[in-house]
Amino acid sequence: GxxxxxxxxxxxxxxxxxxxxxxxxxxxYYTGFKVNSGEYKVMGLAPYGRPVYRDLILSELMDLKEDGSFRLNMNYFNYCAGLTMTNAKFNRLFGGPPRKPESDVTQRDMDLARSVQDVTEEVMLRMAKHIHRETGQKNLCLAGGVALNCVGNGKILREGPFENIWIQPAAGDAGGAVGAALFVWHQYLDNQRTADGQNDFMKGSFWGPDFSRDEIGRYLQNKNIPFEEIPDRDIPEKVADLIGAQKTIGWFQGRMEFGPRALGGRSIIGDARSSQMQETMNLKIKFRESFRPFAPSVLKEKVSDYFDLNRESPYMLIVAPVKENIRRQMTKEEQSYFGLDQLHVVRSVIPAVTHVDYSARVQTVTEETNPLYYKMIKAFGEKYGCPVIINTSFNVRGEPIVCTPEDAYLCFMRTNMDYLIMGNYLLNKEDQKPLDRDINWQKKFEND
Incomplete structure (x- = not known):
């Protein structure tokens, strides 16, 4: 369009x-993950594999044209009329039945993930080039579920013909509400649209609920929860020191994010310099698969010091390579590793956010959009020499991102997080009493 x-x-x-x-x-579905939820796991698993099935996908499943248009061979799929995505013919083509959920991930699963990721990137890039040839425009806007494929977005940015790309932060089905409202307002009712050519009007995607200092304080006092009250001016340095001490912190500040990414409103944060933090946060806090990478939050003005990216990525929807000069040279033995054996290799000075292919899903942070989060990362950079931290969503596997102070406290207590900062209130796990009559929360939410 x-x-x-x-x-x-x-x-x-x-x-x-x-x-x-x-x-x-x-x-x-075929690699054993949940449809409409686990697609980002396939994307995260892809760098561990090889594209051995790429040509098979293009020859048997898809008739791909030069302009990026295509038709799928529906003889291999069951989603039009059945209760599964694929069928027996698909199984025969790829050498077996789908992986059972929660079973071990094999090299075959990694190769399947890599293959479909490569095909997806190829289709996205062909479409982008075709759109540019047809329109001659310099700016590209993306939305829809595939626009959450931040690896493909990064490829369009690096190899495509457009000067700028912008991705709607709630690019999946949820963002359709924004699109429908704006379409009616502008196209149907013919109201004027204002744009300055530089900034979007999503306000950092902080469209969710906010809770005042008094509301958070009342919740903590009513529940007799121990806390330390921190003045506004001291929060950035206090939290920066906790990160520097290798603590994991739940960060609950301001309005909640709209969309699937935590952007500094409802985040779990940690030290990107740590070689152990990725595994610790995956297994002991998020209770999720160890192969899944974490994303960095970095000051906008420092992004080019750490990543091959020279523009904003405010919504964590662009993957970029880690800069060559901060990478660590691997030994011959490390270079020979396959599959999940690659996971424990330190690859850069920010190993906790460097994926096995030296990539990172980058979020740039500005003072205008999120001043407290910005000041905290800046304080960490000034004190510890690294304006980059881990940022992952404040939830456990299968659970929605926390919304209220109660959500945040319960998630904090059910995991191995060390601290929770809600507004001006800092909670130390060591000061907390065990939850009284807690539910079996791991069964409440279905695994994604």
């Missing part, structure tokens, strides 16, 4: 069932 002023004109479209997102979801 082409957007001008307050109107969008559709130039071309693909129709169900020929969907890149559904192809990706089919492989999500």
């Amino acid at each position: 082409l957007g001008r002023d307050n109107q969008i004109k559709i130039l071309s479209e693909l129709h169900f069932p020929h969907s890149l997102g559904l192809l990706y979801s089919a492989f999500t």
